[in-house]
Amino acid sequence: MDKPINVSEMGDQYFDVLKEIGNIGAGNATTALSQMMGCKVDMAVPKVNLMEFKEVGTTMGGEDQIVAGIYLVVEGDINGSIMFMQKKESARHMVSKLMGMEITGEDFTEMEASALKEIGNIIAGAYLNSLSTLTNLTIYPSVPELCIDMAGAILSVPAIEFGAVGDKMLLIQTDFTDDMDLSGYFILVPDETSYSKILTALGF
Amino acid sequence: MADAVNCVKVGIADMNIVKDSDTITTIGLGSCVGIAIRDTMLKIGGLVHVMLPDSTAVSSNQNIAKFADTGIPELVSRMEKMGCKKSRMEAKIAGGAQMFAFQNKTELLGIGQRNVEASKAALKKLGIPLKAEDCGENYGRTVVYYPQTGDYEIKAVGKTPKMI
Numbered sequence: 001m002d003k004p005i006n007v008s009e010m011g012d013q014y015f016d017v018l019k020e021i022g023n024i025g026a027g028n029a030t031t032a033l034s035q036m037m038g039c040k041v042d043m044a045v046p047k048v049n050l051m052e053f054k055e056v057g058t059t060m061g062g063e064d065q066i067v068a069g070i071y072l073v074v075e076g077d078i079n080g081s082i083m084f085m086q087k088k089e090s091a092r093h094m095v096s097k098l099m100g101m102e103i104t105g106e107d108f109t110e111m112e113a114s115a116l117k118e119i120g121n122i123i124a125g126a127y128l129n130s131l132s133t134l135t136n137l138t139i140y141p142s143v144p145e146l147c148i149d150m151a152g153a154i155l156s157v158p159a160i161e162f163g164a165v166g167d168k169m170l171l172i173q174t175d176f177t178d179d180m181d182l183s184g185y186f187i188l189v190p191d192e193t194s195y196s197k198i199l200t201a202l203g204f
Numbered sequence: 205m206a207d208a209v210n211c212v213k214v215g216i217a218d219m220n221i222v223k224d225s226d227t228i229t230t231i232g233l234g235s236c237v238g239i240a241i242r243d244t245m246l247k248i249g250g251l252v253h254v255m256l257p258d259s260t261a262v263s264s265n266q267n268i269a270k271f272a273d274t275g276i277p278e279l280v281s282r283m284e285k286m287g288c289k290k291s292r293m294e295a296k297i298a299g300g301a302q303m304f305a306f307q308n309k310t311e312l313l314g315i316g317q318r319n320v321e322a323s324k325a326a327l328k329k330l331g332i333p334l335k336a337e338d339c340g341e342n343y344g345r346t347v348v349y350y351p352q353t354g355d356y357e358i359k360a361v362g363k364t365p366k367m368i
Contacts, residue, residue: 056216062231063231063232063346064231064232064346069303071304107362145305147303147342149232149343149344149361150232150234150344150346150361151232152216152231152232152233152234152344152346153232153234153301153344154232154234154303154344155216156232156235156236156303156344157235157303157304159216159255160235160255160256160315
């Protein structure tokens with residue numbers, strides 16, 4: 001029988017598995033990004049952190065840091081949501097590379113926003129793909145939604161979903177590098193029963 | 205003036221109280237609601253940053269500052285311990301935005317709006333008048349509360365800061 005899992009009581013082994021999923025996913029995403037942007041993209045080993053809500057805002061350089069959040073709802077064997085966040089400057093850089101032109105305006109145009117959603121879609125998709133392959137679970141992501149605002153405000157969306165489960169949230173940080181540093185943060189929020197499903201599928 | 209006074213920070217699912225001319229702030233309210241309450245005579249003011257409307261709906265409800273129905277009464281009772289009187293209190297609220305367009309399709313149906321409603325209900329239950337609000341829409345807010353005057357400053361990305 002599926003029992004609710006307390007995120008804060010999970011062991012190191014579980015994090016290692018998530019890290020490995022993150023690693024494979026980021027690897028897939030890097031290949032896709034590199035092809036899309038037409039340049040070499042490197043990645044670092046992802047960092048997986050379980051943190052208190054209060055600490056989360058400071059991770060991205062302060063709660064008032066302007067970030068781009070791309071949010072997808074996940075359905076199938078696992079229900080929940082996934083979010084990919086990056087600093088506005090990183091997002092701007094990626095979009096300009098992807099579209100092959102400089103972004104001049106302060107705000108993204110509709111076209112640029114659409115390109116950014118696609119980047120989030122590819123990266124989240126790559127991550128979900130590795131999770132799906134490793135667990136043999138079916139995962140369908142929704143159409144991506146974009147929001148550019150203060151980190152605290154955007155983070156509150158997955159934090160609220162986590163809030164229904166526990167007091168801490170799981171953050172996976174992936175650093176991509178081409179000619180500048182492009183940090184990205186993943187937040188995967190499965191609902192309570194999906195946690196058990198992932199763990200069971202992974203052999204815990 | 206901003207340099208002379210102490211500005212206390214409140215995190216997500218957190219609360220704090222200030223007195224004298226100190227101010228209190230919370231950064232990046234999304235769907236969460238920031239409830240500011242002060243004693244109009246003692247000029248002691250508190251701020252609580254709640255994430256969810258109802259503590260009875262979830263199993264892990266140890267952090268009382270996380271919920272509107274427990275966070276607000278707790279803030280009021282802490283203020284009462286400092287000599288504040290409920291009869292002299294007034295409140296202002298901000299936040300409760302819907303950050304992503306399709307958020308209402310998930311089971312967290314309009315969580316921002318539900319947070320706002322729960323906050324209002326909790327204040328009403330305590331008999332504390334709601335003086336002003338800046339809620340809803342689709343953008344994040346940073347708020348600063350000045351218990352001396354009762355001013356509640358709302359800052360949002362790409363918008364002119366305003367006082368309510």
